[in-house]
Amino acid sequence: MSRMDLLVRRAMFEGREVDVIVNEGRIVEIRDCSAEIDLEEFEQVEDAYGLQLMASMTDVHVHLREPGFEYKEDIRSGLGAAAWGGFGNVLCMANTSPVNDSASVTEAMQEKANIYWPDGPRLFPIGALTKGLKGDELAPVAELRDAGCVAVSNDGVPVKNTDLFRKAMDYAANFGMTVIDHCEDPYMAVGVGVNEGEVSDRLGLAGQPDVAEALQVSRDVLLAEYLDIPIHLAHVSCEKAVEIIRQAKARGVKVTAETCPHYLLLTDEWLAEPENEYSAMGKVNPPLRTERDRQAMIAALNDGTIDFLATDHAPHGMHEKEVEMDVAPCGISGLDTALAATWALVQDGTLSREAFDRAWVTGPAQTFGLPVNRFQPGDTADFFLFDPEEEWVVGPGTMHSKGKNTPLAGATLKGRVKTHFLAGKKIV
Structure with a gap:
């Protein structure tokens, strides 16, 4: 035997x-x-x-920075952080240099992953929605799919042209590809990384209102409903967006959405704490919102309005973050901390275990057709x-x-x- x-x-x-x-x-x-x-x-x-014993998790929103920005992160180090962070499947965004808008870039990413992590974590590239992420011309979606991309996105550069975005959704759907959209009005304080409100006023910082996110969520939901095709909304952060998504789902719109651990854990008040005042470690896009928004994210994740979690892992060099708020890049390094930080929410009763498992294991795998372990035979x-x-x-x-850029630096997890x-x- x-x-x-x-x-x-x-x-x-x-x-x-x-x-x-x-x-x-x-x-x-x-x-x-x-x-x-x-x-x-x-x-x-x-x-x-x-x-x-816990099932390996999936992170559908990661910036591995390679090619082009290997000093921030590379595929070897990023997948290492994923492996130790509990992630078995990793979807990486296209905002590399060159942009992942061709089969050659996609295949180069996968080759690096196979060299350094032949047994996983598994790397699933996300292709660019438009060439060069410029929002002018559609990327070759069929070519990207055939090379191994599992979705397409313009990531942090929202497509301004609504007619082009509508055509992009339709075009991608023809090849079985879902569009992932970064929901941000392209004219309203783009990328400032701070919520507009009491805290930004108190600190004298430029802010972006939650309506900038909600406007784009509304556009995407209406297009998905009109076209009757799926849309996935990245890193939802505010109550206004949640309510739009909740109503859309009640109407049967094919919309899925993610939020991130930092929107469950922190608010813009972090920026006003004496030890953090004006620290760019808390500068992220979309920005940390209010306590009301934080509670709305938790409730939406528990009731399924928000389908799952993603880290939006955005590593930067410390020299880039340890500068003035207005010139520092947005982003939080999240692969190392996501599991422990969100598990704490289960332990204190904030997040149900069912929601945790859906958020990190079954939800993202089901949405993007990835391997998943439910601990059933086979x-x-x-x-x-x-x-x-x-x-x-x-x-x-x-x-x-x-990337050591995290507002959780110094915290005990x-x-x-x-x-x-x-x-x-x-x-x-």
């Missing part, structure tokens, strides 16, 4: 201690831990020592062992990403990935 590939012993799963049997990259069985199991029946045995054996009690301080010595398997192979 041939031996099975892998046995994971004594892992905690749904409140009980279990053994996990894996063969040919798939889950064979999860059963209550038994002292009678014959270890000789397995090629590899991993003792979990009571660590928590599922891909993508999982990690997690120590929910290990405390660590966020900082350069504990982050795997090159609880929970660490100890080892990670994809298709039954240990990647870290």
